[in-house]
Amino acid sequence: MKQRKGRDELPGDKRATGTRGGKGPEEKAPDLSVTIGDLELRNPVMPASGTFGYGREYARLIDLERIGAIVTKGLSLRPKAGNPTPRIAETVGGMLNAVGLQNVGVDAFIRDKLPYLEGIATPVIANFFGNTLEEYGEVAARLADLPGVAAVEVNISCPNVKQGGIVFGTDPQAAHAVVSLVRRRIAKTMIVKLTPNITDITVIARAVEEAGADAVSCINTLTGMSIDIHSRRSRLANVTGGLSGPAIMPVALRMVYQVARQVRIPVIGIGGICSAGDALQFLIAGATAVQVGSANFVEPGVMVSIADGLARFCREQGIDYIRELIGSLVVD
Amino acid sequence: MKDFNTTILSNQEISPGFFRMRVLAPGFEEGLLPGQFVMMRIQRNPAPFLRRPFCIFRTGSLPAECDGLAVREYLELLYKVVGQGTAIMATLHGGDRVDILGPLGHGFDVDFGAGEAILVAGGIGVAPLFMLGETLIRQRRVELLLGARCREEVLAVTEFERQGIETYVSTDDGSLGRKGLVTEVLEQRLKEGTPAAVMACGPLPMLKEIHRICNSYGVPLQVSLESLMGCGVGACLGCVIKGAGHSEQSPRQLTVCEDGPVFRDGDIDWSQWP
Numbered sequence: 353m354k355q356r357k358g359r360d361e362l363p364g365d366k367r368a369t370g371t372r373g374g375k376g377p378e379e380k381a382p383d384l385s386v387t388i389g390d391l392e393l394r395n396p397v398m399p400a401s402g403t404f405g406y407g408r409e410y411a412r413l414i415d416l417e418r419i420g421a422i423v424t425k426g427l428s429l430r431p432k433a434g435n436p437t438p439r440i441a442e443t444v445g446g447m448l449n450a451v452g453l454q455n456v457g458v459d460a461f462i463r464d465k466l467p468y469l470e471g472i473a474t475p476v477i478a479n480f481f482g483n484t485l486e487e488y489g490e491v492a493a494r495l496a497d498l499p500g501v502a503a504v505e506v507n508i509s510c511p512n513v514k515q516g517g518i519v520f521g522t523d524p525q526a527a528h529a530v531v532s533l534v535r536r537r538i539a540k541t542m543i544v545k546l547t548p549n550i551t552d553i554t555v556i557a558r559a560v561e562e563a564g565a566d567a568v569s570c571i572n573t574l575t576g577m578s579i580d581i582h583s584r585r586s587r588l589a590n591v592t593g594g595l596s597g598p599a600i601m602p603v604a605l606r607m608v609y610q611v612a613r614q615v616r617i618p619v620i621g622i623g624g625i626c627s628a629g630d631a632l633q634f635l636i637a638g639a640t641a642v643q644v645g646s647a648n649f650v651e652p653g654v655m656v657s658i659a660d661g662l663a664r665f666c667r668e669q670g671i672d673y674i675r676e677l678i679g680s681l682v683v684d
Numbered sequence: 685m686k687d688f689n690t691t692i693l694s695n696q697e698i699s700p701g702f703f704r705m706r707v708l709a710p711g712f713e714e715g716l717l718p719g720q721f722v723m724m725r726i727q728r729n730p731a732p733f734l735r736r737p738f739c740i741f742r743t744g745s746l747p748a749e750c751d752g753l754a755v756r757e758y759l760e761l762l763y764k765v766v767g768q769g770t771a772i773m774a775t776l777h778g779g780d781r782v783d784i785l786g787p788l789g790h791g792f793d794v795d796f797g798a799g800e801a802i803l804v805a806g807g808i809g810v811a812p813l814f815m816l817g818e819t820l821i822r823q824r825r826v827e828l829l830l831g832a833r834c835r836e837e838v839l840a841v842t843e844f845e846r847q848g849i850e851t852y853v854s855t856d857d858g859s860l861g862r863k864g865l866v867t868e869v870l871e872q873r874l875k876e877g878t879p880a881a882v883m884a885c886g887p888l889p890m891l892k893e894i895h896r897i898c899n900s901y902g903v904p905l906q907v908s909l910e911s912l913m914g915c916g917v918g919a920c921l922g923c924v925i926k927g928a929g930h931s932e933q934s935p936r937q938l939t940v941c942e943d944g945p946v947f948r949d950g951d952i953d954w955s956q957w958p
């Protein structure tokens with residue numbers, strides 16, 4: 353059966369997608385590697401948490417050793433049932449989700465999911481969250497010494513149930529507190545994932561950098577909603593949900609641009625990325641790497657197509673190292 | 685499971701609002717189980733963002749032709765136009781291209797004790813039952829109880845009959861077959877004697893009633909369910925339902941895409957639907 357080839361919307365590109373970067377004999381393959389903390393990634397493309405399961409779900413559809421890293425579904429101290437259904441709703445250029453962080457819990461992850469991932473020669477980034485400060489600390493402690501977990505990504509877009517439900521990631525002090533706590537428990541690379549549902553994202557970015565984050569990733573979903581006019585009900589049981597997909601890309605790009613200028617640590621760009629051209633925009637805006645979320649649902653091979661497209665772009669532009677592109681935005 | 689970009693062979697309106705799409709799918713039949721489905725990506729502008737799930741109605745192949753065309757294996761979908769995505773699908777023609785991801789999910793279990801099988805379809809719910817009937821008729825007697833709102837919604841009857849499947853049609857308005865609900869036909873039928881299994885697909889209220897009937901007659905039931913789907917492969921957790929014994933403390937949730945879409949009656953917490 354004909355396997356689908358990558359399809360990127362790079363302007364001017366008429367070449368067929370090579371399967372392994374497709375380098376010609378005379379050409380040197382561009383170096384796509386990037387560094388996030390202690391992590392060396394073969395290329396800057398990885399899945400966004402919650403859109404790629406625990407990795408294995410997509411193993412039959414894409415070669416997991418051709419992406420930069422594997423990012424897990426968000427893990428919590430105990431298994432979490434998540435929200436009632438309907439949990440997803442398609443919107444123009446994207447989707448809303450209110451899955452409610454359903455996951456198997458950190459212990460079941462370590463027992464049932466991690467052994468498979470350890471057999472894949474790609475770094476694993478464990479995304480996690482807590483309902484309280486203490487829970488963040490406990491999950492961090494469990495992930496701290498596992499050789500199979502190369503790095504963690506701390507999702508701070510969650511409400512603190514002990515403090516009237518204020519979202520950690522919307523308050524610089526709360527964000528600082530949770531990140532410092534995790535820092536004390538974990539020596540390995542710590543990425544902190546930021547919420548866009550705030551007036552000035554750079555304030556939080558600076559707070560988590562000061563608290564010891566090795567990198568920030570942005571953005572998580574934008575809060576939104578959609579209504580069925582006949583039933584006059586929200587199309588999500590949870591009423592509101594998180595918007596993702598191409599619709600949020602311009603907002604995400606702006607935030608990455610702003611954050612990258614305010615922190616010295618690497619920024620990972622997330623939001624609506626569907627093609628190599630999209631990923632390149634994030635790199636040029638200042639991102640060191642990118643995460644691809646909802647686009648995986650639509651095109652399971654999209655991350656490999658993006659990695660191929662990045663290599664092609666570099667060759668065409670005579671760029672030897674993709675890192676040269678990071679933050680190369682021209683502002684007149 | 686594969687994601688492939690392929691060509692539409694034909695896309696015919698078989699009844700007002702109901703279409704039958706045939707797409708080229710070489711090698712697709714290998715390991716395919718009745719009740720599995722595909723996620724179809726529609727690439728027409730404005731393209732809906734998500735893929736759409738459809739059961740595999742049937743597979744087949746066009747013979748080689750003397751003009752040099754080789755054997756062409758295909759798969760067929762039977763679909764109803766209900767919204768934006770299916771409306772765009774209805775405008776596609778032979779030669780247009782679509783992306784198909786599949787086969788996905790767990791299909792019907794056809795390994796059960798001796799005896800007859802009764803298939804129950806509600807409207808477009810007939811779609812996953814054709815391949816099932818094809819498989820089961822090789823082993824046992826098969827009956828199809830096909831319910832629909834009106835005669836225009838009664839689909840594919842002759843194809844079932846051609847397989848040797850006894851087909852009983854009922855419509856809500858009596859425009860074809862017996863007037864009344866297919867669940868009434870089922871209950872009457874079970875009174876006459878119990879089959880080895882009932883297998884059903886259709887609207888949820890119909891499935892709930894079938895669940896009640898089968899339980900009261902002690903007949904094993906398998907149902908094919910629908911749910912909103914993001915990924916179709918168990919990654920997004922958008923499509924979950926509550927499994928039997930689910931509680932907030934020890935969640936037992938099932939994905940319709942990966943654990944289903946076909947479930948045994950006893951695997952599901954039926955109380956989740958009012």
Ligand SMILES: Cc1cc2nc3c(=O)[nH]c(=O)nc-3n(C[C@H](O)[C@H](O)[C@H](O)COP(=O)(O)OP(=O)(O)OC[C@H]3O[C@@H](n4cnc5c(N)ncnc54)[C@H](O)[C@@H]3O)c2cc1C
Nearest residue numbers: 736737738739762763764767768769770811910911912945
């Ligand atoms: C496993 C499975 C198999 C299916 N098989 C068939 C089939 O063989 N033939 C057929 O006609 N239909 C089938 N359906 C239903 C079909 O997927 C929907 O009718 C279709 O997605 C509607 O798309 P739309 O854009 O026209 O509707 P819209 O209402 O515009 O769609 C909006 C969103 O809701 C989703 N949606 C709407 N209705 C349904 C539904 N009933 N089930 C799941 N998602 C829905 C869409 O996928 C989309 O994401 C199946 C559904 C599932 C889950």
Ligand SMILES: Cc1cc2nc3c(=O)[nH]c(=O)nc-3n(C[C@H](O)[C@H](O)[C@H](O)COP(=O)(O)O)c2cc1C
Nearest residue numbers: 400401402426449507571572596597623624645646
């Ligand atoms: C179904 C779904 C589940 C998600 N689950 C998580 C999660 O568990 N943890 C997390 O940090 N982000 C989660 N996200 C957010 C994504 O990781 C990402 O930040 C967001 O979707 C924006 O990227 P995109 O536009 O490429 O999808 C989820 C997104 C979706 C669509």
Ligand code: FES
Nearest residue numbers: 915916918921941
């Ligand atoms: S549709 Fe994504 S988990 Fe079922």
